[in-house]
Amino acid sequence: MTPEEFRIAGHQLVDWIANFRSTLEERPVMTTMGPGSIRALLPPSPPSEPVSMQTMLDELDRVVVPGMTHVQHPGFLGFFPSNATLSSVLGDLASSGLGGLGISWQSCPSLTEVEEVVCDWMRQLVGLSDAWKGTIHDTASTATLVALLCARERATGFTARTGGLQSSPTALVIYASDQAHSSIPKAALLAGYGAHNLRIVSTRGPAYAMTADALDDAMRADIDAGRTPAAVVIAVGATATTAIDPVAELTAAARSHGAWVHVDAALAGSAMLLPECRWMWEGVEGADSLTWNPHKWMGTVLDTSLFYVRDTEELVSVLATDPSYLKSSVDGQVTQYRDWGVSLGRRFRSLKLWFQLGLDGVESIQTRLRRDMANAQWLAATVADTPNWQVLTPVPLQTVCVRHVPTSLAHDADALDAHTLAWAEAVNRAGLTYITASKLDGRWMVRLSVGAEGTERHHLERAWASIRQYAEHA
Amino acid sequence: MTPEEFRIAGHQLVDWIANFRSTLEERPVMTTMGPGSIRALLPPSPPSEPVSMQTMLDELDRVVVPGMTHVQHPGFLGFFPSNATLSSVLGDLASSGLGGLGISWQSCPSLTEVEEVVCDWMRQLVGLSDAWKGTIHDTASTATLVALLCARERATGFTARTGGLQSSPTALVIYASDQAHSSIPKAALLAGYGAHNLRIVSTRGPAYAMTADALDDAMRADIDAGRTPAAVVIAVGATATTAIDPVAELTAAARSHGAWVHVDAALAGSAMLLPECRWMWEGVEGADSLTWNPHKWMGTVLDTSLFYVRDTEELVSVLATDPSYLKSSVDGQVTQYRDWGVSLGRRFRSLKLWFQLGLDGVESIQTRLRRDMANAQWLAATVADTPNWQVLTPVPLQTVCVRHVPTSLAHDADALDAHTLAWAEAVNRAGLTYITASKLDGRWMVRLSVGAEGTERHHLERAWASIRQYAEHA
Numbered sequence: 001m002t003p004e005e006f007r008i009a010g011h012q013l014v015d016w017i018a019n020f021r022s023t024l025e026e027r028p029v030m031t032t033m034g035p036g037s038i039r040a041l042l043p044p045s046p047p048s049e050p051v052s053m054q055t056m057l058d059e060l061d062r063v064v065v066p067g068m069t070h071v072q073h074p075g076f077l078g079f080f081p082s083n084a085t086l087s088s089v090l091g092d093l094a095s096s097g098l099g100g101l102g103i104s105w106q107s108c109p110s111l112t113e114v115e116e117v118v119c120d121w122m123r124q125l126v127g128l129s130d131a132w133k134g135t136i137h138d139t140a141s142t143a144t145l146v147a148l149l150c151a152r153e154r155a156t157g158f159t160a161r162t163g164g165l166q167s168s169p170t171a172l173v174i175y176a177s178d179q180a181h182s183s184i185p186k187a188a189l190l191a192g193y194g195a196h197n198l199r200i201v202s203t204r205g206p207a208y209a210m211t212a213d214a215l216d217d218a219m220r221a222d223i224d225a226g227r228t229p230a231a232v233v234i235a236v237g238a239t240a241t242t243a244i245d246p247v248a249e250l251t252a253a254a255r256s257h258g259a260w261v262h263v264d265a266a267l268a269g270s271a272m273l274l275p276e277c278r279w280m281w282e283g284v285e286g287a288d289s290l291t292w293n294p295h296k297w298m299g300t301v302l303d304t305s306l307f308y309v310r311d312t313e314e315l316v317s318v319l320a321t322d323p324s325y326l327k328s329s330v331d332g333q334v335t336q337y338r339d340w341g342v343s344l345g346r347r348f349r350s351l352k353l354w355f356q357l358g359l360d361g362v363e364s365i366q367t368r369l370r371r372d373m374a375n376a377q378w379l380a381a382t383v384a385d386t387p388n389w390q391v392l393t394p395v396p397l398q399t400v401c402v403r404h405v406p407t408s409l410a411h412d413a414d415a416l417d418a419h420t421l422a423w424a425e426a427v428n429r430a431g432l433t434y435i436t437a438s439k440l441d442g443r444w445m446v447r448l449s450v451g452a453e454g455t456e457r458h459h460l461e462r463a464w465a466s467i468r469q470y471a472e473h474a
Numbered sequence: 475m476t477p478e479e480f481r482i483a484g485h486q487l488v489d490w491i492a493n494f495r496s497t498l499e500e501r502p503v504m505t506t507m508g509p510g511s512i513r514a515l516l517p518p519s520p521p522s523e524p525v526s527m528q529t530m531l532d533e534l535d536r537v538v539v540p541g542m543t544h545v546q547h548p549g550f551l552g553f554f555p556s557n558a559t560l561s562s563v564l565g566d567l568a569s570s571g572l573g574g575l576g577i578s579w580q581s582c583p584s585l586t587e588v589e590e591v592v593c594d595w596m597r598q599l600v601g602l603s604d605a606w607k608g609t610i611h612d613t614a615s616t617a618t619l620v621a622l623l624c625a626r627e628r629a630t631g632f633t634a635r636t637g638g639l640q641s642s643p644t645a646l647v648i649y650a651s652d653q654a655h656s657s658i659p660k661a662a663l664l665a666g667y668g669a670h671n672l673r674i675v676s677t678r679g680p681a682y683a684m685t686a687d688a689l690d691d692a693m694r695a696d697i698d699a700g701r702t703p704a705a706v707v708i709a710v711g712a713t714a715t716t717a718i719d720p721v722a723e724l725t726a727a728a729r730s731h732g733a734w735v736h737v738d739a740a741l742a743g744s745a746m747l748l749p750e751c752r753w754m755w756e757g758v759e760g761a762d763s764l765t766w767n768p769h770k771w772m773g774t775v776l777d778t779s780l781f782y783v784r785d786t787e788e789l790v791s792v793l794a795t796d797p798s799y800l801k802s803s804v805d806g807q808v809t810q811y812r813d814w815g816v817s818l819g820r821r822f823r824s825l826k827l828w829f830q831l832g833l834d835g836v837e838s839i840q841t842r843l844r845r846d847m848a849n850a851q852w853l854a855a856t857v858a859d860t861p862n863w864q865v866l867t868p869v870p871l872q873t874v875c876v877r878h879v880p881t882s883l884a885h886d887a888d889a890l891d892a893h894t895l896a897w898a899e900a901v902n903r904a905g906l907t908y909i910t911a912s913k914l915d916g917r918w919m920v921r922l923s924v925g926a927e928g929t930e931r932h933h934l935e936r937a938w939a940s941i942r943q944y945a946e947h948a
Contacts, residue, residue, distance in 0.1 A: 087475040163671075192626070344613060359524060
């Protein structure tokens, strides 16, 4: 495709996207397509003849859009917000259009240096000290893996890098709360710790936070049994409930046993753009690493996960390799981001953040986040005021955990579980809103996660009406 | 940014990209910006007020473009080709514009099912059997890490997942040739094997391929010492020299000792679109996993790395976690790609491949690859015919490894190294072409890696003239 053909086709696609976004509200939030039905719309063999741009756009309408659950829809209350703001979409297009290759500083110096600057801007915007240096990973899963790899090396006195984890004389242990995200067990498995060396520290309501006492007890028990605490992952805004672990106390406990401290603020990091929310990670300066995902609530299109560390030398010593074909005369004077993460080749991801900050401005993002927090408070109050409805956990951020408890099911937990799953499914099938069921203390509940970019109060009123309809008349 | 604002700004950006691409040839290939000089162009604090799209485009011109080494430039002969075809750029824009979220089948069914179909189209296009199932990772680094994680579990009888690699009674060993890519040592380190358990099998000229005898000897020595061969990584088109390991023989040797076989065809996979090239990976059906990067020569914009396995159950058993908030009623009937890789959240990457195949057509891609291979042969012949110039290795693909050996330096290897690095740097600074120095048998050489989308014969003639000028008059 030549640049002139791109100019024409690109205009067509931009118009298509603008139309798609402006008519999103007319669509059901959740797809009605069943397993295999999208695959069946496509030919089994690859296309042999080129087609026009209009044909590709028709294919998006025919195959792709009907098979999407629309997380950009104002009625979306599922998982966590995963906003793809159109300003950041433009930054991503700039990245692709420029076609830069990030494998070393020299392969695209502006890719490296703009990333350094933008990560520092983001650091300032959430009130972190300048001891933190940042990079952009694809997701928090990768960031957490990197953190646990660093922890592994530190806990073995940097001998795992040479002898392998198999040479460790003791078992290395990872600690996180029972509210922690699945990426933490996954990272522990991938880093080779093993499931038996992952301590899931129990929490209790109402706040579902890990306590320093419980963490300390777990660490002491392992030490007494000859095992080595390697890392503690602290959740600021855990996935199911947005539970907030007390960062300062947990960090002190972790440090006293020499463990790496990683703070997972994947969702809540965006809230730190608001000074009034920063109490939630008080003590964060004592951690070793932290991650937050602008691709969630803040709305920098996926995949944009910020990862900050305080000791970049330690990080690089774990992740660096040094092949001759990547050597250049400026090595030592520059940042080589390949040595900060897993992948060698990197996209120019900082443009997504820069375009969003530049085109939308920080204030408009802050205003939207405050709108969502106020809406979540309104929703929580509304639910709590409705007979037979319960708000199960505090609402420090934008997620409201609810259960509908008909009087007839109040003493039958299994039947209540079935009821919860049934109405959640019915609500999703109705298409006005999309919600996610999750477990709390082993029983099903529903998360109403406010924060899609387009969600205004009237969308929540409509969603709540739909939820009541299907739950109360199930 | 509203959809209507996006429509206007998007058209501006599309025009800017079309202009950038069509004037690329007028720019120096390598940036002239030194370390820190791009960072110095940006304010130390984040922007406080929103700016116009024109201001952002001006920033691209002022800050970003001058700091790029232009891998899309027709004079680019560095590293490996890293083409960002404009058709695939549109596919990536569609992905961002749609704003889908891949964390489960249900979160965006079309993201999963289109990826299944497109990976199968790509499989057919390179002549693999339907025993292979594919997914898209960001880079081959991640794909190789996943392969070595699978190998780790298989070699421990799937006990590392529970007890941790630290519980392995024996050391697990990884094998690759001395021409293998840096992502292999890196993956071995990250997976916890340790540098001492990575066997770099020596190769020799002229072909620099790993022999089955050498591999077998290395494996037997480890077994005799009580260690366990875990995986062999076979290079089809190694990075420095495009060396081609004999897949069938090496696979047989690896299998006889129970090791996982991973084929790294990151560059050469694109050549498999040409039936006449498929001899290069004959025997690949005996491997366990393989990776190739359409984001290299084929030109699907970064990051598009295909990863295929034969046993998806084994893969999923290594990588799956199963949190309640990701459960849905269709689990078991669908593919959950989160269990095929490291990251949970995934972009709609298959659209990049689909748009490229659809808009450009396979034939035009094949024609371009054949052009590049013919150009590389022309370049190799031209170099070999020039006094004091040497072509150092065979040219099965598109990379020509060369050295300029002035008579005065023929017997002084250190001085020759200095000469090689000096002229390579001078050529790059001149800006007509960009080349990468690399080591072969411990001595510096220069790689001329043909394959940028726009590179025609006359660009190579001009590049070769510039190379001769700076090398012969250094």
